[in-house]
Amino acid sequence: MTKSYALTVAEMDQLFAKLSERYAIYAPTRLHNGGRYALDDTILYKEVTKYSDIEWKQRSIFSMKEVLTPLSQTLFYFTEDEFKEAKVKDERDILIFGRACDLNSVKIQDQIFLENGGEEDYFYKRLREKAHFALMQCDEQFDGCFCCSLGTNVTDLHDLGVAFAEDGAKIQLTSDLFAQYFTENDETLFEVSFPEENDLKVDFPHIETQEEYRRLQVHPMWDEYDKRCIACGKCTIACNTCTCFTTTDIFYGENANVGERRRGCASCMIEGFDTMAGDHCFRKSVKERYRFKILHKVYAHDVRFHTGPMCTGCGRCDADCPELISYSATLEKINNALVEIRQDIKEGVPFNV
Ligand code: SF4
Ligand code: SF4
Structure with missing residues (x-):
């Protein structure tokens, strides 16, 4: 199926409120004064609850991988003779907003965590199985982008394609997954577009032997x-x-047999x-x-x-x-x-x- 809708900011906020009951929504957000220098901002992925939370005009400085492979996560707790898996804190499914290059990166992460040497990474898989994606249409390119040189300018991983604007968003449904949220909206003509050319063109090296x-x-x-x-x-x-990543055992006290194992980005x-x-x-x-x-x-x-x-x-x-x-x-x-x-x-x- 492919149906499209144009929503005002208020309608987007209502949509996010309804979606949040079932999905933890992650998108790029601006952290004021959180950048490299004192007055610089940074843009990173966080849970969002309304349209204005999303920073869509600039590329995020940090990527969306932090949703599926958190910077730090407890894998399990242990005592002398038993261990207990750490729960996923949020039982809701996950909806992640990302650009075409970012969605293509999930395919590479899947290879590394799920198809590498015949073993699946359990802790990646349990989050990945909950994840769905919304494509953020790129209306302009950013410094150093060269997705078109790699064919990562297009993707089919998304269930929603979204074009952002100050007064609202246009949304194309590319599957039935979210159709129930749009039954009261009027359809419009819109098809999400992909970048066709970057200023930076890279001849990606091929090592043949x-x-x-x-x-x-x-x-x-x-x-x-x-x-x-x-x-x-x-x-x-x-x-x-x-x-x-690296793994670290954290011991809670003098007893070196009681603690938790954490995985952290490295x-x-x-x-x-x-x-x-x-x-x-x-x-x-x-x-x-x-x-x-x-x-x-x-x-x-x-x-x-x-x-x-x-x-x-x-x-x-x-x-x-x-x-x-x-x-x-x-x-x-x-x-x-x-x-x-x-x-x-x-x-x-x-x-x-
Ligand atoms: S351009 Fe390639 S190597 Fe550089 S951050 Fe993006 S995916 Fe990683
Ligand atoms: S580690 Fe990476 S980001 Fe840091 S100086 Fe070297 S190339 Fe630059």
């Missing part, structure tokens, strides 16, 4: 990031496809993330960590899932790096390095690592 990959790993292009990147992890926390960019027993660390330098992050997105994810990059071109990492390191410029440098590498392979230049 293991030898290209190995040579790229030791290419000097990575050296500059030892000095430029401060390994703050902001790019990965904001990224809608990065999924690194970053492969931060020193110590890959430290193992015996203090062995796989990636000691910043450039090694930056290279790992980038090549996971460009190469390793595709090697495992055969579905292309672990990236939807949302542009958040480009826009929010405090050191102005551009991910899209890094991709261009990889393309240039691959030209050199392919020439070396053709000429039989030896490679010993």
Whole structure:
């Protein structure tokens, strides 16, 4: 089915009130003075209850992944001889507003948490099964977006497509799921649109062989990031496809057998993330960590899932790096390095690592 409606702000508020009985609604919201500097705002996902709660004019700084993989969550509580699963606090289903790139990131998160090595992540699955999506139409593009270069400018994951305006919203129903909420509204002509072209066009690199990959790993292009990147992890926390987490046992008192296990968002960019027993660390330098992050997105994810990059071109990492390191410029440098590498392979230049 596909029916469309035009709702005023007051009608949107009534809709949200009715939806909130059954759904926890999450959308980008503006947090005043919550940004990097004292008077900067930030935009992040929170539960909303009315239309004006939603910040729809700007891209959120943090992505919607925080709804399905919270920054910190208790997985279970334990005592000496038993454990108890932590409940999902809200029994309602979940409705998440996101842009096409964000909705496409859910498909990548699903691969990582549900299709990785034959095991499903139980705690991701129990939230994911409750989740439904509303597409936020992009009427303008933001700095660093390149979804059209990756085909992530379109999606079919949504049940509602929404175009926002000051005086209300136009909504297209793309399934029957929410039809019961619109029986008293008059239909209108509206079809949600997708971005067709970005100012930024990215030729996403394709590494074709293991030898290209190995040579790229030791290419000097990575050296500059030892000095430029401060390994703050902001790019990965904001990224809608990065999924690194860590688990911590919290003990309630002197008895080390009673407490809870928590999972928290983490970053492969931060020193110590890959430290193992015996203090062995796989990636000691910043450039090694930056290279790992980038090549996971460009190469390793595709090697495992055969579905292309672990990236939807949302542009958040480009826009929010405090050191102005551009991910899209890094991709261009990889393309240039691959030209050199392919020439070396053709000429039989030896490679010993
Ligand atoms: S690339 Fe930028 S945002 Fe990412 S860790 Fe380095 S300095 Fe931080
Ligand atoms: S790598 Fe950058 S552009 Fe790609 S999904 Fe992550 S934040 Fe968005």
